[in-house]
Amino acid sequence: GAGVSQSPSNKVTEKGKDVELRCDPISGHTALYWYRQSLGQGLEFLIYFQGNSAPDKSGLPSDRFSAERTGGSVSTLTIQRTQQEDSAVYLCASSPLRETGVVKLFFGSGTQLSVL
Amino acid sequence: DQQVKQNSPSLSVQEGRISILNCDYTNSMFDYFLWYKKYPAEGPTFLISISSIKDKNEDGRFTVFLNKSAKHLSLHIVPSQPGDSAVYFCAALRRDDKIIFGKGTRLHILP
Numbered sequence: 001g002a003g004v005s006q007s008p009s010n011k012v013t014e015k016g017k018d019v020e021l022r023c024d025p026i027s028g029h030t031a032l033y034w035y036r037q038s039l040g041q042g043l044e045f046l047i048y049f050q051g052n053s054a055p056d057k058s059g060l061p062s063d064r065f066s067a068e069r070t071g072g073s074v075s076t077l078t079i080q081r082t083q084q085e086d087s088a089v090y091l092c093a094s095s096p097l098r099e100t101g102v103v104k105l106f107f108g109s110g111t112q113l114s115v116l
Numbered sequence: 117d118q119q120v121k122q123n124s125p126s127l128s129v130q131e132g133r134i135s136i137l138n139c140d141y142t143n144s145m146f147d148y149f150l151w152y153k154k155y156p157a158e159g160p161t162f163l164i165s166i167s168s169i170k171d172k173n174e175d176g177r178f179t180v181f182l183n184k185s186a187k188h189l190s191l192h193i194v195p196s197q198p199g200d201s202a203v204y205f206c207a208a209l210r211r212d213d214k215i216i217f218g219k220g221t222r223l224h225i226l227p
Contacts, residue, residue, distance in 0.1 A: 004159070031213060042122075042219030043160070043205060056214050091159055101167060102148045103209055107159025 002026070004108035006092050012114045013082055021077040021111045025094030032075050033095070033105060034067060038088040046090075049075060082115045089113070119143045120208050122218035130226050135193040137221050139206030142187065146208040151180060151191050154203045154220070163204075164191070193223075201225045 005024040013019050025032050034046040045059040049069040060066070064082075069075040079086055089112050093105035121140045129135045139149070147168055152160035166173040166180045166189065173180050179192045193200055206218040 033215065035217070043207075043217035045214065045216060048214060050213065055212060093159070098213060102150070102165045103213055103215060104150075104162050104165070105152075105160075105215065107161070109157065109159050 004092055004094050004106055006090075006108035006111050008111060009109065010112045010114075012116065014116055015084060016081050018078065018080045019082055019113065021079075021090050021092075021113070023075045023077070023092030023094075023108060025073060025075070025092070026096075026106055027073075028096065029094035029106070030072065030097045031095045031103065032069055033093045034075070034077050035091045035093070036088040037091060037110075041088075043091065046077070079113075082113075084115050087113055087115045120206055120216045120218040122206050122221050124221050125219070126222040126224065128224040128226055129196050131198060132195045135191075135196045135200065135223055135225070137191040137193075137204050137206070137223065139189050139191075139218055140187055141189075141208050143208070143210075144184075144187070145210060147211050148209040149180070149182060149189050150207040150209065150215070151178075152205040152207060152217075154205065160205055196223075196225050198225050198227065 007022045033048040035043045047067050051072050052069050064080045067077045089110040091110045093107040095103045150165040151163040153163050154160040164175050164178045182189045203220045203222050205220045208216050
């Protein structure tokens with residue numbers, strides 16, 4: 001079966017432009033997570049979805065960031081008026097329903113965003 | 117407020133020896149702790165987990181130890197192999213399913 005798919009794999013944009021990053025989770029996975037990794041940094045939590053709702057949006061860095069998930073499947077992370085500090089690898093992960101206690105995340109390969 | 121801390125940015129270990137990666141946490145409300153491994157240009161992959169009610173979990177060459185009183189966990193890799201060279205992330209799972217990651221430790225296995 002297919003893994004988590006993210007598109008585009010690379011995105012170069014000019015400061016001030018809007019960008020949309022897409023994540024296709026593994027089919028049947030109920031939870032979807034967004035993280036970002038800036039150069040030399042760890043994985044910074046952004047937001048996660050249970051189904052289509054986002055119980056915790058506390059990680060979104062500013063109101064320029066938003067995310068949605070439709071049909072319990074595809075998710076889009078939108079960054080408006082991009083700034084150079086938004087440059088990072090944006091990682092998406094999905095997980096099946098938490099039944100046995102632990103949540104195991106399956107990550108995509110990420111979108112490398114470069115803001116010039 | 118960094119809830120999961122990996123204080124060693126990098127670690128070098130001779131092939132065949134034991135690699136020990138450390139992680140500290142500040143919140144007692146975590147249900148599980150997890151380790152992920154990441155190669156360049158790839159997403160992290162799950163390695164091993166431990167429940168907060170256990171103190172040890174073993175899977176092949178990988179063992180995770182949890183010391184709740186010290187709020188500390190460690191990942192042991194024995195014996196270390198060249199393919200183990202990667203960045204290792206410690207993560208903690210909250211009861212609301214939020215997962216917090218540390219900054220990672222880059223492990224170099226020396227020939």
